[in-house]
Amino acid sequence: xxxxxLTITIALGLGLLSIFTQKYKKIGWILFLVNAxxxxxxxxxxxxxxxxxxxxxxxxxFLGFGPLKLVLKNSYLGxxxxxxxxxITFLFAIYSFSYNDKxxxxxxxxxxxxxxxxxxxxxxxxxxxxxxxxxxxxGWTSYFIISHGKExxxxxxxxxxxxxxxxxSTLLAFIAIAMNGSGSLMIADxxxxxxxxxxxxxxxxxxxxx
Numbered sequence: 445x446x447x448x449x450l451t452i453t454i455a456l457g458l459g460l461l462s463i464f465t466q467k468y469k470k471i472g473w474i475l476f477l478v479n480a481x482x483x484x485x486x487x488x489x490x491x492x493x494x495x496x497x498x499x500x501x502x503x504x505x506f507l508g509f510g511p512l513k514l515v516l517k518n519s520y521l522g523x524x525x526x527x528x529x530x531x532i533t534f535l536f537a538i539y540s541f542s543y544n545d546k547x548x549x550x551x552x553x554x555x556x557x558x559x560x561x562x563x564x565x566x567x568x569x570x571x572x573x574x575x576x577x578x579x580x581x582x583g584w585t586s587y588f589i590i591s592h593g594k595e596x597x598x599x600x601x602x603x604x605x606x607x608x609x610x611x612x613s614t615l616l617a618f619i620a621i622a623m624n625g626s627g628s629l630m631i632a633d634x635x636x637x638x639x640x641x642x643x644x645x646x647x648x649x650x651x652x653x654x
Contacts, residue, residue: 499513522567556585
């Protein structure tokens with residue numbers, strides 16, 4: 445069972461369903477709790493599947509890099525981050541379900557669910573395309589979550605968007621250098637490329653790391 449891709453697909457599906465049914469605010473928070481519960485189950489499954497890799501082929505050729513494949517890997521570091529993130533989110537989902545009654549319910553649970561899917565993909569991505577897709581989804585959902593509500597929230601969201609745009613631009617440049625230098629879409633190959641550059645061009649490596 446492709447538990448990692450399935451978890452992301454469920455998050456995207458429930459997130460979109462929540463957005464389209466946001467007229468019924470309570471349903472969104474129910475879906476949020478359902479998704480959080482599923483992700484807790486997925487993390488438990490991943491605990492017994494350390495080192496497992498899942499691959500989804502999108503195209504047979506991509507810009508001369510060979511087949512375009514979305515690759516997720518259950519690495520030890522990725523599992524640590526996703527496990528902590530999901531545990532906190534699950535506790536938040538339980539609290540939100542009881543708090544968001546008719547008086548307090550808002551229309552953003554769909555964005556939270558999409559953000560959960562983005563985080564799952566981001567922490568487990570083994571290739572640059574999966575990483576970028578997850579990064580962009582994380583950035584946009586975070587922006588709309590922050591901007592939701594009062595005028596101060598909108599200003600904070602704009603500030604976040606500007607910083608996120610700068611960060612995404614520099615990240616894209618770093619990834620382009622890694623892909624061009626390594627000839628691969630895999631993150632591990634890009635890291636090896638920069639590691640090999642350390643002796644000849646440490647300035648470039650430090651710039652990319654920063």
